[in-house]
Amino acid sequence: MEHPLAALPSVHEILRDPAFRAACGDLADPFRTRLVRRAVDSHRQALLEDPEERHEPGPLFSSILDQCIREAEALQTPSPRRVVNGTGVLIHTNLGRAPLGALVEALNESDLGGYTDLEWDPESQERGNRDLRLQRQLQLLTGAEAALVVNNCAAALMLALNTLASNKQVLVSRSELVEIGGSFRVPAIMEASGCRLREVGTTNKTNLRDFEEHVVPGSSVLLKVHQSNFVQRGFVERVSIDEMVALGRRLGVPVIEDNGSGLIANQYAALLQDEPRVLDSLDRGVDIVCCSADKLFGSIQAGILLGTAEHIEAMRRNPLYRVLRLDKVRLALLDRTLKLYLAGDAGSLPLWRLFHASLDELEARIAQLRLPKSGTRWLSVRSTPLQGRLGGGSNPEAVFESLGLELRHRELSAEALKRRFATRPVPIVGYVQQGCFYLDLRTCFPEDLPELQRALDELGGTGDALE
Incomplete structure (x- = not known):
């Protein structure tokens, strides 16, 4: 054989x-x-x-x-590569969360191709600190005593807990022990930080007495975690930030809040009224607030820590900070974002431009497309009202008006059509609902329209038979 x-x-x-x-x-x-x-x-x-x-x-x-x-x-394919987002989800974790748009121009403005003053002080001619400029910007923007920036919000929480609560018990409501994207869970982050988790209350109801019964002055930290990706209704009770801060002040116990989504500005529509504001937590006296920079803050992946100078300085001296700090590329992009905030121009960030686009603007985008007519492989391609979502663990129940395309093909099912769009050289990501394939134009940029047009033309043409 x-x-x-x-x-x-x-x-x-x-x-x-x-x-x-x-x-x-x-x-x-x-x-x-x-x-x-x-x-x-x-x-x-x-x-x-x-x-x-x-x-x-x-x-x-x-x-x-x-x-x-x-x-x-x-x-040979660039990575990460461009994707056309037709899902209607503005902060799509799988597609890179907040889009950066013109923020990347900061890479040229900062002359990152050569040597930089990343950690060099021209006054002293000695080694400087890479994040002090960002701290000054964040202090001015938020009113916080001090600030620090690390790799992401999970890293920010880990650094805060490792610095302030190592070998101490951290009290947190059972209803706030959430799982975030990629199966990472808050309890696992807490365990890795070296603190001792103490769950208080029940899944649906936690009151101040639950914290008071277990807190130990000098060896406890109070933690509040934003339930960013789910909502509890009905027979529920939560401890407010004001109550936790008052308890912390009375017993001399630090209060940390994992804000998550990073909403800074207060003027972004009624849709966000239920979303916790970073500035509100600082104003109420939370010692340390952690948040993401690539969600409602609208920038790069980073974790922002805001709070008292004493606690932030302790985190800066923690050896773990060196492991979690940002590189020069992300520092430059975050610097550009903060400049927009300080100029009162945060609304020009790509995330907020997409969010605030009117239905008339979305209609204008669709009008630029040559929608297929009869005689092609398309059964129908028509404009239709849709509902967009914020995504990224922000207001999971909130939806808002949008506009897009409903696509039906003569030879391909909705799922097959979705796959054909997604496997193009420039992937176009939509969704299937009730047997139809949809593309939401709110999350598509004007420069995406030629790519959409090519896909419509190719899938409606009279070339080789589609499998």
Whole structure:
């Protein structure tokens, strides 16, 4: 009987194939070889694990070649790559949360291509501090005594707890032990920070007495976590920020709030009335407020810490801060965002421009598209009212008026249509509802319209049959 590995092609056969060579682009020869060798080795292992299964040389060669071509092309594709967001979700975690738009121009303005004064003080000619400029901006913006910026909000909470509550008990309501994106849970973050979690109250009702019964002056910290991605209604009770701050002041216990969404400005529509404001928490006397910069703050991924100078300085001296601090690229982008806030121009951030776009503006975007007519593969493509959402763990029940396209195809189901849009060179992400595929134009930028037009034309054309 022929040995099961006899059908396996050699590495050199794949390397010499014209299709593979074309897919490799600028990939250097040593890495082409390594890519192919890994693919051949994986197939060799599969053959050894199932020696009874017969393989013909031709199909096996094609299978390995296709795998190598896909991997080579993936290596040549920029990452992360552009995606057209037609979901109507403004802060879409899977699509990068808040869009940056013109903020990236800050990379050129800051001359990041060369050397920078990241940690150099021209006055003293000595080493400086990379985040003091951001601290001054955040102090002016929020009125906080001090500020610090780290990698994300989970990192901000971990740094705060590790600094202020290591080996101490942290009291938090059971109803606020939330799970955030990617299956990360607040209790796991607390455990990693070195504190001792003390759950108080019940799932639906927590009152001040629950905290008072367990708090120990000098060895406790009070924590409040925003229920950002779910809502409790009915027979529920929560302890307010004012009550927690009063208890903390009375017993000399720090109060930390995980605000989450990072809403700074107070003028952003009635839709956000239920969303906690960072400034309100600071005004009420919370010692440390943690929030995200890439949600309702409208900027890059970062975690912002605001609060008393004593606590912030302690965090800055914590060795963990060095692990969690921002690099020069994100510092430049956040600096640009803060300049817009301080100029009173936060509404020009891409997130808020999309949020405030009127229905007339959305109609104008649709009017720029040549919607398919009869005689194409499209059964119907029509403008329709839709409902947008904030996303990103902000006001999970809140929806607002939007406008978009309802698409029905003669040959493709709604799910198949969704996949065809999503697997384009520039993915277009929509959603399926009640057997139709929808694209919400609120979350599409004007520069996305040509890409939408190409997709409509190609899927409605008279070329090769669609599978």
